[in-house]
Amino acid sequence: MGETVYLNGAFVPIEKALVPVEDRGYQFADGIYEVIRVYGGGPFRLKPHLDRLERSASAIELSLPPRAEIEAAADELLRRNNLTEAGIYLQVTRGVAPRQHLIPEGIAPTVVMTARAVSAPNAEIWQRGVKALTVPDGRWELCHVKSVGLLFNTLAKRQAHRAGAFEAIFVRDGIVTEGSSSNLFALIDGVLFTHPRDNHILAGITRGAAIEVAEQLGHPLREEKFTNDDLRRAQEVFFSSSIVEIVPVVSIDGRPVGRGVPGPVTLGIREAFEALTKKE
Numbered sequence: 001m002g003e004t005v006y007l008n009g010a011f012v013p014i015e016k017a018l019v020p021v022e023d024r025g026y027q028f029a030d031g032i033y034e035v036i037r038v039y040g041g042g043p044f045r046l047k048p049h050l051d052r053l054e055r056s057a058s059a060i061e062l063s064l065p066p067r068a069e070i071e072a073a074a075d076e077l078l079r080r081n082n083l084t085e086a087g088i089y090l091q092v093t094r095g096v097a098p099r100q101h102l103i104p105e106g107i108a109p110t111v112v113m114t115a116r117a118v119s120a121p122n123a124e125i126w127q128r129g130v131k132a133l134t135v136p137d138g139r140w141e142l143c144h145v146k147s148v149g150l151l152f153n154t155l156a157k158r159q160a161h162r163a164g165a166f167e168a169i170f171v172r173d174g175i176v177t178e179g180s181s182s183n184l185f186a187l188i189d190g191v192l193f194t195h196p197r198d199n200h201i202l203a204g205i206t207r208g209a210a211i212e213v214a215e216q217l218g219h220p221l222r223e224e225k226f227t228n229d230d231l232r233r234a235q236e237v238f239f240s241s242s243i244v245e246i247v248p249v250v251s252i253d254g255r256p257v258g259r260g261v262p263g264p265v266t267l268g269i270r271e272a273f274e275a276l277t278k279k280e
């Protein structure tokens, strides 16, 4: 059986899930989204994801369907696609209206949800770690909004891949913000640093879980800004995101991080994070 997609209250085969060309998501990237991991049939940390969706929506004054409707749709979508290890993609755009810059009032949002199987990320990237490339962070001032306007992020990711790296690390005015589709942690002189929650990063759900886990393991942690120079002398660095979870970074701009292999703090956090996903 083919893939089923949720579109505006209905469950439809993917080839029939069509959105009009004048949807403002298509023409203006006027919309927001979430990516939610599902482990053993249960969405991981659904509430924080839906809280973040609400914050994104209120930042751009977009109306959302009731939360219970989204939760029920997610369950039903997993059931219909027969998925237990999956990623749910939820997108809400402003809706359909004749093209004009001024945001029209009172149009119905377009709500799309897909669910796809996610195999455990390639074990090799956890064991060996990945390379990263620093890129100037030329994004806007609303990085806390999980906007579908991801062109800058996708160009940075492509630049990183072309340089043989797995992910781009954004640097804004000398400050390390986050990855192009992940958050970043750096162990500097025995203290784990990650950029504070503000309008220059997306507050990742995995970031939140990694902070919890690090604190439980007794690692000193500061949600404080750190510079690209600090990053260059870090003993360990890792990315966090719903899709790749916790990934050690072993080289940045061609220079090794620490000894150039995943470090014990990162591996401990990765292990504890995995245990958390199983427990919850």
Ligand SMILES: Cc1ncc(COP(=O)(O)O)c(C=O)c1O
Binding pocket: 035, 153, 178, 179, 180, 181, 182, 183, 201, 202, 203, 204, 205, 206, 207, 240, 241, 242, 243
């Ligand atoms: C820019 C950016 N930062 C951080 C994250 C990590 O967020 P989460 O842990 O909620 O997946 C993402 C995820 O896609 C992202 O796109």
